[in-house]
Amino acid sequence: FIFPLVAFRLLKKRLRAPLNGIRFLYEDKKEVLMKPKVLTVTIGAAVVALGLFAFLPLPQSHRTTFVMEPLEIISVRAGTEGFIANILAKEGDQVHRGALLAVMRDRNLEEKRNSLQSQIDVLDHSILAQSTQGAVAESRVTMQRRTQLSRQLADAEAQLERLNIRAVDDGVIVTPKIDQKVGVMLKQGDQFCEIAKAGSVQARIRVDDWDLENVVVGAPATLWLNAAEGRTLKGHVTSLAPASELHQRLSPSAAQNAASNDNPMKYSGETTVQVVAGKPTEKKKRSAREEAEAAADEATSPFDAPLTRFDAMIEVGPNPMIRPGMSGEAKVYGTSRPMAVILWRGMRDWFRSRIWW
DSSP: OHHHHHHHHHHHHHHHHHHHHHHHHHHHSHHHHTSHHHHHHHHHHHHHHHHHHHHOEEOOEEEEEEEEEESOEEEEEOSSOEEEEEEOOOTTOEEOTTOEEEEEEOHHHHHHHHHHHHHHHHHHHHHHHHHHHTOHHHHHHHHHHHHHHHHHHHHHHHHHHTTEEEOSSSEEEOOTTGGGGTTOEEOTTOEEEEEEESSOEEEEEEEEGGGGGGOOTTOEEEEEETTSTTOEEEEEEEEEEEOOHHHHHTSHHHHHHHHTOSSOEEEETTEEEEEETTEEEEOOOOOHHHHHHHHHHHOSSTTTOSSOEEEEEEEEOOOTTOOTTOEEEEEEEOOOEEHHHHHHHHHHHHHIIIIIO
8 A cells, every 4th residue: 555655756756747748738628628519529439438448358368389199098908928029010100990019929828829739630630540440439539638629729829819919999009119119028917008099189288377267177279280380270178287297396206317417597586597617697587477487497395386387188179180299389268358357357466466465
């Protein structure tokens, strides 16, 4: 409450000249302005302008960058134990359900299958010879033995078939460097790769808590892909959750990586100091928002961060030209508000953050 009074006292002399000019102009044009026709037009224009200012809704939006992600990722796992002998796919390949991705081997199982097949071949010759000689009883016993071995062979063949790793659905392989897994031992249930299921995709954007009023679940969005200039996509926000980047950065492994960094960035109030070859170089002053973002990046605890970043997901319909990993810019449309409300909310937030608390 003291601030407006102090500001008026400081600016009183500077405001006197503009106020005197306005008063002089009014006295000079007073007779013209007081004519009924001019007065009516002036009042009407003022009412219309005030009405537009107070009631005309203006669109609000938030613009940021995005990265495309699959809407659903499916894990492809080993059906049995074995080591990978051959890989028939790589990252980025479009695969269909049932397509062979890799072949594993189990030498013990292969030897068992070959042994059973050899025994069955021997029994087949024996059955043929016994039938020729008329040895019915011996032939029946041999047939029973052959049936048992055939069942064991079928089980071995089924286990060998499970060594073949196949795609469980249509999609795109998103696991990097899977061709380097040759010779790797996999146990039953171990993951071999991941497939981004074909169909709809989603875009991930990062939103600061400053902009949460314009980014809500269900809000429409427009996306521009860097890989397709002039092509726009439509979508809507499906989820909004706090980002875990700070917690990941505070993990022990991330702390070790940060300690090994040879070019640290240090936060120092209004300026950013970067140490290059032992000589600090200062950059330009930052706004209050940029300061908050820098402080959040340098925070050592979630309670020290002056703002929270949120991950918002924007679902986009099926499009064959979109692949996971593509990037671009997105505009999320918020609730339309009159200019009076926008200014009032801005002044209120400024007053709360700078003066009241």
